Amino acid sequence: MKCSESTQNILEALETDGAVIIDSLISKSITSEITDELRPYLDACPRGMNDFSGTSTKRVGALMARSVTCRDLALHPLINDLCAKYLEEFTDGYQLNFTQAIEISPSETSQYLHRDRGVWGGYINRKIETQFSTIWAITDFTKTNGATCLVPGSQIWDKDRVPLENEIVYAEMSAGSVLLYGGSILHGGGSNTTESEDRLGVFIHYCLSWLRQEENQYLSCPPEIAKDLPPELRELMGYSLVSPILGYFSPHDKKGVELVSPKHIFE
Numbered sequence: 094m095k096c097s098e099s100t101q102n103i104l105e106a107l108e109t110d111g112a113v114i115i116d117s118l119i120s121k122s123i124t125s126e127i128t129d130e131l132r133p134y135l136d137a138c139p140r141g142m143n144d145f146s147g148t149s150t151k152r153v154g155a156l157m158a159r160s161v162t163c164r165d166l167a168l169h170p171l172i173n174d175l176c177a178k179y180l181e182e183f184t185d186g187y188q189l190n191f192t193q194a195i196e197i198s199p200s201e202t203s204q205y206l207h208r209d210r211g212v213w214g215g216y217i218n219r220k221i222e223t224q225f226s227t228i229w230a231i232t233d234f235t236k237t238n239g240a241t242c243l244v245p246g247s248q249i250w251d252k253d254r255v256p257l258e259n260e261i262v263y264a265e266m267s268a269g270s271v272l273l274y275g276g277s278i279l280h281g282g283g284s285n286t287t288e289s290e291d292r293l294g295v296f297i298h299y300c301l302s303w304l305r306q307e308e309n310q311y312l313s314c315p316p317e318i319a320k321d322l323p324p325e326l327r328e329l330m331g332y333s334l335v336s337p338i339l340g341y342f343s344p345h346d347k348k349g350v351e352l353v354s355p356k357h358i359f360e
C-alpha cells in the first residue's frame with residue numbers, strides 16, 4: 094500500500110490478510126544510516142546455531158541503545174497510530190516488545206513457520222491479539238534473498254492447520270518499505286539462494302502493555318542510556334506506569350519515596 098492510504102484502509106487490510114506492506118515509508122538515506130549504525134554489531138555477531146535462528150543468519154538486539162536512527166522508526170507517527178488502533182480493543186496501552194536486526198545471508202534455509210505470540214506460550218486466549226509488529230526493509234526483500242514468508246488469513250485459522258505451498262506468500266518489498274503484521278499470522282524468514290546478497294531487516298515489535306516484554310528493555314537500554322532518549326521513547330520502552338498500577342517501584346537508595354512511576358529516575 095502507499096503511505097498516503099488511510100489508516101482505516103491499512104487496518105482493514107491487516108485485519109483481512111493478517112499483514113500489509115507500506116511502500117517506501119522511509120528514504121534510502123535513512124536505510125543507509127541504519128546500515129552504518131548496525132554494521133559494527135552485525136560484523137561482530139555470531140551466526141545462529143539452530144533451526145529457528147538459522148545458521149547463516151545474524152540477529153542483533155538492543156536497537157534503542159545502539160542505533161539512533163532506529164529510535165525514530167520505533168516512534169514513527171503512522172506506525173504508532175496504527176499500533177494504538179490495532180490493539181486498543183485489548184489494552185489501555187502498548188509498549189516496545191522486541192527490537193532486532195536480522196540479516197539473512199546466502200545458503201540460509203527457510204525458517205519454520207510460526208506465530209510470534211508463541212513467546213507467551215499458549216496461555217493467552219486467541220481472541221486477544223498480543224502484538225503489532227513491523228519489519229523495516231533495510232535492503233530490498235526478494236523471494237531469493239530471504240524475504241519473510243507469510244500465510245495470509247492464517248491469523249484466524251485453527252492453530253494446527255498446516256498451509257499448502259500455494260498459500261504461502263513472500264513479503265517482497267523495496268528498501269525503505271515496512272511490513273506490518275500481528276502476533277497470530279503464520280510466517281518465517283525465507284531462504285537465501287543468492288550468491289552474495291544479504292537481506293537486512295529491522296524488526297520493531299510492540300505488544301500489549303500488560304504483557305512481559307520479549308526483549309528486556311531495561312537491561313538492553315539501561316537508565317544511564319535511556320536518560321538521553323526522548324521521554325516518549327522511554328515511556329514506550331516501559332519506563333512508565335501503566336494503568337492502573339503496573340510497573341511502579343520504590344527507589345532503594347531513598348527514604349520517603351515509595352511506589353512511584355519509573356519516570357521518577359529521570360526527574
Ligand SMILES: O=C(O)CCC(=O)C(=O)O
Nearest residue numbers: 195240241280281282283
Ligand atoms: O527474518 C524474518 O524474515 C522473520 C524472522 C522471524 O519471524 C522471527 O525470528 O520470529
Ligand SMILES: [Fe+2]
Nearest residue numbers: 208209280281
Ligand atoms: Fe517471527
